[in-house]
Amino acid sequence: MREGRDAREERRRRWIDRWAHRVIFLLSLTAIVTIVLIFIFIFREALPILTDPEIQREASLRHFFHPMEGPDLASRYMWQPVALVPKYSLIPLILGTLKTTLVALGIAAPLAVAAALYTSEFAPSRIRELIKPAIELLAGIPSVVLGFFALIVLATWMHRLFGFETRLNAITAGTALALALIPIIYTVSEDALNAVPQSLREASLALGATRWQTATRVVLPAALPGVFASLVLGFGRAVGETMIVLMASGNAAITSWRFTDSVRTLAATIAAELGEVVFGSPHYHVLFFIGALLFVVTFAVNSAGVYIIHRVQRRLRGEV
Amino acid sequence: MNADSRWSRIASSTIAAVSIVVMSACSSRAPSERARAVTVKGSDTMVILGQRWAEIYMQKHPGAVIQVTGGGSGTGIAALINGTTDIAQSSRPIKPSEAEQVKAKFGVDVIETPVALDGLAVYVHESNPVSELSLAQLKAIYTGRLRNWKEVGGPDLPIVLYSRENNSGTYVYFKEHVLENADFAPAVQTLPGTAAVINAVAKDPKAIGYGGIAYGVGIKALKIKKDDASPAIAPTLENVATGRYPISRELYFYTVGKPSNPVARDFIRWVLSPEGQAIVTEVGYYPLPEEKRHEVARRWEQQE
Numbered sequence: 001m002r003e004g005r006d007a008r009e010e011r012r013r014r015w016i017d018r019w020a021h022r023v024i025f026l027l028s029l030t031a032i033v034t035i036v037l038i039f040i041f042i043f044r045e046a047l048p049i050l051t052d053p054e055i056q057r058e059a060s061l062r063h064f065f066h067p068m069e070g071p072d073l074a075s076r077y078m079w080q081p082v083a084l085v086p087k088y089s090l091i092p093l094i095l096g097t098l099k100t101t102l103v104a105l106g107i108a109a110p111l112a113v114a115a116a117l118y119t120s121e122f123a124p125s126r127i128r129e130l131i132k133p134a135i136e137l138l139a140g141i142p143s144v145v146l147g148f149f150a151l152i153v154l155a156t157w158m159h160r161l162f163g164f165e166t167r168l169n170a171i172t173a174g175t176a177l178a179l180a181l182i183p184i185i186y187t188v189s190e191d192a193l194n195a196v197p198q199s200l201r202e203a204s205l206a207l208g209a210t211r212w213q214t215a216t217r218v219v220l221p222a223a224l225p226g227v228f229a230s231l232v233l234g235f236g237r238a239v240g241e242t243m244i245v246l247m248a249s250g251n252a253a254i255t256s257w258r259f260t261d262s263v264r265t266l267a268a269t270i271a272a273e274l275g276e277v278v279f280g281s282p283h284y285h286v287l288f289f290i291g292a293l294l295f296v297v298t299f300a301v302n303s304a305g306v307y308i309i310h311r312v313q314r315r316l317r318g319e320v
Numbered sequence: 321m322n323a324d325s326r327w328s329r330i331a332s333s334t335i336a337a338v339s340i341v342v343m344s345a346c347s348s349r350a351p352s353e354r355a356r357a358v359t360v361k362g363s364d365t366m367v368i369l370g371q372r373w374a375e376i377y378m379q380k381h382p383g384a385v386i387q388v389t390g391g392g393s394g395t396g397i398a399a400l401i402n403g404t405t406d407i408a409q410s411s412r413p414i415k416p417s418e419a420e421q422v423k424a425k426f427g428v429d430v431i432e433t434p435v436a437l438d439g440l441a442v443y444v445h446e447s448n449p450v451s452e453l454s455l456a457q458l459k460a461i462y463t464g465r466l467r468n469w470k471e472v473g474g475p476d477l478p479i480v481l482y483s484r485e486n487n488s489g490t491y492v493y494f495k496e497h498v499l500e501n502a503d504f505a506p507a508v509q510t511l512p513g514t515a516a517v518i519n520a521v522a523k524d525p526k527a528i529g530y531g532g533i534a535y536g537v538g539i540k541a542l543k544i545k546k547d548d549a550s551p552a553i554a555p556t557l558e559n560v561a562t563g564r565y566p567i568s569r570e571l572y573f574y575t576v577g578k579p580s581n582p583v584a585r586d587f588i589r590w591v592l593s594p595e596g597q598a599i600v601t602e603v604g605y606y607p608l609p610e611e612k613r614h615e616v617a618r619r620w621e622q623q624e
Contacts, residue, residue: 074506082486082495083503092506151516156523166480167524168509250509251485262509272485272512275395278417279402 042295045288058282064090064289079253079264081273081283088286090293092253096170096263100245101238103174103259104181109231111178112185116227120193121215132190139183147247150176155248168250170263176248177241181234188233188309192226193219195316225312232305236298242267266290357385358584362396362409363489364513365438365532366571369603370409376599377587384583393489400574401425406584408574411438411489411532428577431623434616435591437606439560440494440567441533441541443518445525450474452543452552455566458498461528464505469526481508482517482529490514493569494530533560533604560606571605578623592617 048055067076068087077091115135119128151168154176159167196219204214220227242265250262251272270287277284360370367390374386388409391399396408401421414430422430442458444450450472453461460466461479470476483504484491491510495501511517514531521529522539533541533555543552546566559565579585590596597607608616 078503078506080503082492084501087503152519159524165478165526166507166509167520167527246512251511252481252507252509254506262507264510272510273487275391275487277394277487278398 039295042288042292045285046292048285049289052285055282055285058086059088059286063088064286074255077255079269081286086283088282089255090266090290092255093264093266093269093290095255095257096249096253097239097265097267099170099259099263100174100177100249100265101235103171104177104238105231105234107175107178108181108185108234112182112230112234113189113227115182116186116189116193117215117220120190121219122211135183135186138179139187141179143180143241143243144247146176146179147244150244150248164260166250166252166260166262168248168262170249170259170261173245173249173263173265174259176244177238180241180244181238184237185230185234188230188305189223189227192223192230192309192312195226195313196222197316223312225308225315229305229308229312232301232308236301236305239301240267240294240298242271246271266294270294357387358407358579358581358587359405360386360388360407360409361391361399361405363393363411363571364390365411365488365490366390366409366436369436369571369600369605372599372603373587373591373596377590377596381583381586384587386583386587392485392487393492394487397574400430400576403576406575406579406581407588410572410574411569412492413570413572414574422576426576431575431577431620433573433575433588433592433620434570434608434612435573436571436597436600437560437608438569438571439533439555439565439606440490440530440569441555442528442530442544442567443521443539443541444528445521446540447525448474448540450542451540452545454545454548455498456547458544459500459502462494462499462504462508463502464507477526479528480524480526481505482520482527483508483510484514484517484531485510485512490531494567497567497569498530557601557606561609568606588620589617592620 049059049061068078068089070076070078074092077089078087079089079092080087112135115131119131123131150172155167155172158164158172158175162171164171200218200222201214204218205211209218245263245265246268249265249268251264251268252262253264253269254261270291273283274287277287360374367388370388374388378384378386393408393410393412396405396410397414397418399405400408401418403425414432419430422428442453448469450469453472457466457472461472462481462483466472467479468476469479481504483494486492495504509520511520517529517531518539521527541555543554544566545552553559553565555565555567560568573588573591575584575588579588592608592613594613597613600607607613
């Protein structure tokens, strides 16, 4: 009698276990299905650019990348989607995205990597407990708040400091963007530095190296792939970030190499124009094409970053 | 590591709490109330005006709910076509292609109702000695042919151009009436909203920008000459109402036929009344001249 109850209890527990397993599996599947559906939707809306001759007369790959007639660079590559003859050159947008990304990485990378090196190798644990959450808290600031700060405060400071011709430009937007990249680069770099085996540090110190020598010539080189991965992830974020650049870059689609010119990025263009665009028009499909382009680039870059991190972790565990 | 997980826990619980509050706020709205709500969507230039109208109307008619949102004239008309708004506010006339879409989708003609007048002001920084420009000069500046303030009688400084985003009725109006459909120079910076343009101009002595007169606080609005021979006209109430100021336009409501919602119908009738038009002045735009108002109100009543 007693054994019968135990067996029933056991069966009941197994049943719950099995169902919990299935529910959790389904939930995790939802995430994957969602990504796949988004992927399909964006590419389906972008496809007419490559297939529909009606759309292609106004917007095709040739319009995106081929120069028009014009006296200078800026007039050969133009983004003027609302015009009698719409002009859909993606060159100024791609150039603008690269310029802000370059500025942002140029500022964020040295700062974040140096901060990671300091907290993992030099800082006493009390200071470390203060710096680490503070930097990570930076990741929690909504990007629209960072953008607003950049538009109202940062742009004015930098305009006074450097005397830019245009108040909102690639450098201002890149600087604001750097604030969003620092936590990403810092967190991943710090993890990579912490993952370097203690035995390496001890060996270096035992051989008479100073702490500085140990940090820069032993620990940092050992963690280099992880640090590189953090920069790759930062790049992915910078390319896709929308709100900060929308507010702080001035959004002028100028084809030029000068970093003090105002820029318009791919992501900001979608945000600014998709709300109004006529459903199914060439302009609409062009914006989705840009979205697909961003999706592919950030997906590839982020996958590469994650792949490198996995490789490093396995190597440090001695599995490769 | 410890601190790390603590922060992420705090962050995730905050997100959870916020989303619960938001969800409950959305679901607590009674369905009957939602059924009666009139939505008004469109032009950013008209948002303040629309909200003020809605506010006063709702005070006078307890129980009526009117929700006004912006997004740009194009956004409002797109919403009208998609059937997601009762009234579209627009600072530009509807395009024939858009009107056709409404007709094709609902089988009814779109009704255009002018509700107010607006002058487009051209702003410069307070310290800029330039006080007037002709339409031709303005066109040359915004298409990038004139690039220095000294070419229009100002200091030897480059001109920094500000504009609205291309989803705004103000952008389209400026492009059609001032640039005569020529393209904006690539160096034109586009900012989201007239307030952002004003903010940028107020901070940069080299800047020029344009937008609705209602927003014009803290900067200098230029006098505009229709051509070199005409006098320079300031964007004032009388000059816009009499049509002397060269860059003025009508602001519209668009509806799909006469709306079936009685609140929407009564709201529009009220906006066209002397009482509704008085609010236009209060907000800083220009009421329809009395004759025009009568005509528009009569036309509205005669619609089926």
